[in-house]
Amino acid sequence: MIKAAYDPHICSVYLHIETLNCGWAKIEEIKQHILDFRKSGKFIIGYAPVWHEKEYYLGCACNELYAPPSAYFSLYGLTALTDFYGGVFEKVGVEPQVERIGKYKSAGDQLTRKNMSEENREVLTTLIDNIYENWVDKVSKDKGKSKEEIESFINEGVYQIEKLKEDGWITDIKYDDEIISMLRTRLGVAKTKNLPFIGYKKYSKVSKWSVGLSGGKDRIAVIRASGSISRVDGSYFSSSSGIIAEKFIKKIREVRASNKYKAVIIRIDSPGGDALASDLMWREIKLLAESKPVVASMVDVAASGGYYMAMAAGTIVSENLTLTGSIGVVTGKYNFGKLYERIGFNREIVSRGRFAELAAADQRPFRPDEEKLFAESAQNVYKQFRNKAAFSRSMSEDKMEEIAQGRVWSGNDAATLGLVDAIGGFSRAVAIAKHKANIPQNKKVTLVEMSKPSFSLQKVLFSMMSSATGIDAALKHLQNDFAMCDGVQARMDGIMFNGSEGSSFGLLKEYLTSL
Numbered sequence: 457m458i459k460a461a462y463d464p465h466i467c468s469v470y471l472h473i474e475t476l477n478c479g480w481a482k483i484e485e486i487k488q489h490i491l492d493f494r495k496s497g498k499f500i501i502g503y504a505p506v507w508h509e510k511e512y513y514l515g516c517a518c519n520e521l522y523a524p525p526s527a528y529f530s531l532y533g534l535t536a537l538t539d540f541y542g543g544v545f546e547k548v549g550v551e552p553q554v555e556r557i558g559k560y561k562s563a564g565d566q567l568t569r570k571n572m573s574e575e576n577r578e579v580l581t582t583l584i585d586n587i588y589e590n591w592v593d594k595v596s597k598d599k600g601k602s603k604e605e606i607e608s609f610i611n612e613g614v615y616q617i618e619k620l621k622e623d624g625w626i627t628d629i630k631y632d633d634e635i636i637s638m639l640r641t642r643l644g645v646a647k648t649k650n651l652p653f654i655g656y657k658k659y660s661k662v663s664k665w666s667v668g669l670s671g672g673k674d675r676i677a678v679i680r681a682s683g684s685i686s687r688v689d690g691s692y693f694s695s696s697s698g699i700i701a702e703k704f705i706k707k708i709r710e711v712r713a714s715n716k717y718k719a720v721i722i723r724i725d726s727p728g729g730d731a732l733a734s735d736l737m738w739r740e741i742k743l744l745a746e747s748k749p750v751v752a753s754m755v756d757v758a759a760s761g762g763y764y765m766a767m768a769a770g771t772i773v774s775e776n777l778t779l780t781g782s783i784g785v786v787t788g789k790y791n792f793g794k795l796y797e798r799i800g801f802n803r804e805i806v807s808r809g810r811f812a813e814l815a816a817a818d819q820r821p822f823r824p825d826e827e828k829l830f831a832e833s834a835q836n837v838y839k840q841f842r843n844k845a846a847f848s849r850s851m852s853e854d855k856m857e858e859i860a861q862g863r864v865w866s867g868n869d870a871a872t873l874g875l876v877d878a879i880g881g882f883s884r885a886v887a888i889a890k891h892k893a894n895i896p897q898n899k900k901v902t903l904v905e906m907s908k909p910s911f912s913l914q915k916v917l918f919s920m921m922s923s924a925t926g927i928d929a930a931l932k933h934l935q936n937d938f939a940m941c942d943g944v945q946a947r948m949d950g951i952m953f954n955g956s957e958g959s960s961f962g963l964l965k966e967y968l969t970s971l
Contacts, residue, residue, distance in 0.1 A: 784862025
C-alpha cells in the first residue's frame with residue numbers, strides 16, 4: 457500500500473474485503489496503511505459481500521464503501537468464549553494436575569475447571585471493553601457519527617441493506633461488475649478497453665526503489681517470529697509457521713556477526729510456548745541488543761513466551777490492541793488412573809530414584825513430595841521470567857509482580873504500565889530503529905528480510921486489491937500454551953472472538969513448563 461501511494465502508475469485502489477481471520481492489531485495496522493494511502497490524494501474504494509465488525513472497521517477507512525444487494529451484515533457486537541473440559545475429564549476418569557503460577561494464568565483452567573474463574577472473567581471483560589470502545593470510537597470518527605449513534609446502530613441489529621445505505625453506513629448498493637463500470641467512467645476508460653487492474657503477484661515484483669522508497673545504503677535487518685514456540689524442529693508444535701528456537705537463534709547470530717546492518721527489527725506474533733526455548737532466544741536477542749539497536753515490533757499477540765522475547769530488545773513497540781504480557785507459567789500432567797481402570801488397561805513401572813516417576817507415572821496422581829517439587833520447579837521458572845521482565849523494564853520485582861501474574865494486557869494498557877515503549881505498527885518500528893541507529897528520518901534505508909514471513913501485510917493488502925481472494929488467516933490466540941513433552945504435546949488456547957475459534961484439544965501425557 458505504501459508503494460502504491462508513491463507509484464505514479466497507480467491512481468486508485470479497489471479493495472475487496474473477504475472475511476478477516478487475523479487479530480485486531482493487524483486490522484489496525486492495515487487500516488493505518490489505507491489512511492496513509494489516502495493522504496497521497498488517491499482514492500480507495502472498499503467492497504465486501506460479508507460484513508462483520510472487523511470487515512466494517514477496515515472498510516470505514518476507505519473513501520467509499522459498497523456492498524451487493526444480497527450482502528450479509530452482522531454488526532451485533534463482540535464476544536469472547538472459552539471452552540472448559542473439566543466436566544468431560546471427570547466423566548471419562550481423567551484428572552489433569554495443573555500447576556499455574558500467576559492468578560491470571562488461565563490456560564490450564566480449561567483442563568481443570570467447569571466454568572470461568574473471576575480472574576479470567578476480569579481479563580476478558582477488560583480486553584473486550586478495550587476492543588469495543590476502540591471500534592465505536594474509530595467508526596464514529598470515520599463515519600462522522602456520534603458514539604451514541606454507533607452504539608444504537610449495533611443494538612438495533614440493523615441488517616436491511618437499503619436502510620444501511622439510507623442512514624449512511626455504506627455509500628451505495630452495487631454488484632462488483634457495477635463498481636467496475638463506475639470506475640471505468642470515473643477514470644475515463646473507454647468501454648472497448650479493459651480497466652487497467654494490476655494484481656498482487658505482478659505488482660509485488662515492482663521494486664520499492666523504482667518508486668523511491670528503498671535503495672539506501674544503510675540496512676536494517678527484519679527478523680520475523682510468528683507462531684507457537686518450540687526449541688527444536690520435529691516437535692508436535694513445530695511447523696513452517698511456528699518459531700523454532702534453534703533456527704531463530706541462527707538468524708540472530710548471523711545478524712550479530714555482520715557489520716552490514718545498522719539496526720534490527722524483530723517482528724513478533726506469538727502466544728508463547730516452550731519456556732526453555734523462550735529463554736534461549738531471549739539470551740541471543742539480549743546479546744544482539746548489546747551490539748546494535750534492536751526494536752521489537754509486536755503484532756496481534758506477543759504474550760508469555762512472545763513477550764519474553766520482546767523484553768530483550770532495547771525498545772518495544774505494539775499496536776494499541778496487541779495482546780501482550782501474560783508473564784506467568786503453567787505446567788502439569790494427567791492422571792489417567794480411573795480411565796485406565798475402566799478400560800482394563802494396566803501400567804506398571806520399575807524405577808530407581810526418588811523422583812524418577814515424576815514424568816512417567818500417568819496412572820496415578822502426584823505423591824505429596826512430587827507435587828511439592830513440581831510446584832517449586834514451576835515457581836522458579838516464573839521468578840526467572842518475572843525478574844528478567846522487571847530488570848528489562850527498569851522496575852522493581854515487587855512492581856512487576858503487580859502487573860505480571862499471567863495477566864494479558866492490551867497494547868495501550870501495557871504502554872501505560874510500562875511493559876511497552878511506544879504504540880504503532882511496523883512503520884513506527886522502522887522510524888525508531890533509524891533514530892536509535894542515528895540515521896536521519898528523511899534518509900532512505902534498505903529493509904532486509906532475514907526470513908520468509910508467515911504473514912505478509914503487503915501480500916494481504918494487494919491480494920484484496922486485485923480480486924476477492926481475501927485475507928490470509930493469522931494467529932489470534934488470547935490464552936497461552938499448555939504444552940507437554942516426550943513427543944506428545946497439545947495447545948489449549950480456547951478463545952473465540954466473533955465466533956471464530958482459535959483452539960485445539962488433545963490428550964497430554966508428560967510435562968514441560970510452558971510460558
